[in-house]
Amino acid sequence: xxxxxxxxxxxxxxxxxxxxxxxxxxxxxxxxxxxxxxxxxxxxxxxxxxxxxxxxxxxxxxxxxxxxxxxxxxxxxxxxxxxxxxxxxxxxxxxxxxxxxxxxxxxxxxxxxxxxxxxxxxxxxxxxxxxxxxxxxxxxxxxxxxxxxxxxxxxxxxxxxxxxxxxxxxxxxxxxxxxxxxxxxxxxxxxxxxxxxxxxxxxxxxxxxxxxxxxxxxxxxxxxxxxxxxxxxxxxxxxxxxxxxxxxxxxxxxxxxxxxxxxxxxxxxxxxxxxxxxxxxxxxxxxxxxxxxxxxxxxxxxxxxxxxxxxxxxxxxxxxxxxxxxxxxxxxxxxxxxxxxxxxxxxxxxxxxxxxxxxxxxxxxxxxxxxxxxxxxxxxxxxxxxxxxxxxxxxxxxxxxxxxxxxxxxxxxxxxxxxxxxxxxxxxxxx
Ligand SMILES: [Zn+2]
Ligand SMILES: [Zn+2]
Numbered sequence: 108x109x110x111x112x113x114x115x116x117x118x119x120x121x122x123x124x125x126x127x128x129x130x131x132x133x134x135x136x137x138x139x140x141x142x143x144x145x146x147x148x149x150x151x152x153x154x155x156x157x158x159x160x161x162x163x164x165x166x167x168x169x170x171x172x173x174x175x176x177x178x179x180x181x182x183x184x185x186x187x188x189x190x191x192x193x194x195x196x197x198x199x200x201x202x203x204x205x206x207x208x209x210x211x212x213x214x215x216x217x218x219x220x221x222x223x224x225x226x227x228x229x230x231x232x233x234x235x236x237x238x239x240x241x242x243x244x245x246x247x248x249x250x251x252x253x254x255x256x257x258x259x260x261x262x263x264x265x266x267x268x269x270x271x272x273x274x275x276x277x278x279x280x281x282x283x284x285x286x287x288x289x290x291x292x293x294x295x296x297x298x299x300x301x302x303x304x305x306x307x308x309x310x311x312x313x314x315x316x317x318x319x320x321x322x323x324x325x326x327x328x329x330x331x332x333x334x335x336x337x338x339x340x341x342x343x344x345x346x347x348x349x350x351x352x353x354x355x356x357x358x359x360x361x362x363x364x365x366x367x368x369x370x371x372x373x374x375x376x377x378x379x380x381x382x383x384x385x386x387x388x389x390x391x392x393x394x395x396x397x398x399x400x401x402x403x404x405x406x407x408x409x410x411x412x413x414x415x416x417x418x419x420x421x422x423x424x425x426x427x428x429x430x431x432x433x434x435x436x437x438x439x440x441x442x443x444x445x446x447x448x449x450x451x452x453x454x455x456x457x458x459x460x461x462x463x464x465x466x467x468x469x470x471x472x473x474x475x476x477x478x479x480x481x482x483x484x485x486x487x488x489x490x491x492x493x494x495x496x497x498x499x500x501x502x503x504x505x506x507x508x509x510x511x512x513x514x515x516x517x518x519x520x521x522x523x524x525x526x527x528x529x530x531x532x533x534x535x536x537x538x
Pocket of ligand 1: 237239242335356
């Protein structure tokens, strides 16, 4: 290569690299407030036997949060219709000050939260937007699973009240859950810390606009009403100069337009267009239009909302996000909105600081075990464990199999220097 060819090659390389750096900067948001997608770091692979620094995915538990950073993990992005791929609505919000919040807990979300490997006691603040089961259905499972998943501290729950029937508010709902699961709690008392089922419920007046109902540790959470049958709310969280807006279920509403404007992350519900309800769910024309457009937000209206509110990242959630639906959804959204967009699916994760916003997928652990408890165990107080077995059960004990159980307990005691009594299997046998 002669000298001018070398210079031309260098110049071209510099130009291409410059364009690449500009595009990368645009894509990961490092050039300003217009972020889209994290950039793969494949260029860092230098050794066939080494490791890759950045796989462009999020492995839960491997990344510390910076003091000014917010991480949001989608633990449910779906609908009432059951499907393996998407649980009912659920978003985990983790802040650099150590606080963690769960917005909605739709059916199927408990497993996804558990798959992140976060100590259960750190997941102790749950906010429910409304009491449809695709937003609240997993709350009983989450609450009951705490004791068997190393939780030793109480749980706090917020949700709407003030509707037409006092019993339908979150406080009445939670009381009925406690009643419905009283047998489970009583019979499980000895295997879980008694504090794990303690529940404090705070009701939010659903009609209040920009209603500051949580203000602790520098975190402010406001509720806004939604248009989705009464007693439904959306949430706006502000912390350290960052703003997250969560619409809940709603038709396009003026409260979101006003109070979610300029959010860093704007998570808004969105339904399939009515045609797709006909095609996918064999609905009548009437049902397709009602499901797709009323009390909910169409993709085109979602685009309009984001065009008006101009978030740093618009997140569409609460829709079937598949290979064939996604292109149609995006086309409809783009009728009005050309800015940064995520079509949410379960385990999508956003990291947000003032300077940078990235979107990745989390790689969750399907075989997770709970991390160890955060505080020492507290045994039930004397007399607190009041559940008494019906003696009938013990008439079913059988000497040959009970002997095997007792042998296992003895081996455990010998190995660990313990003296645990096999209280059931060493019962005297009844003929
Ligand atoms: Zn709903
Ligand atoms: Zn819903």
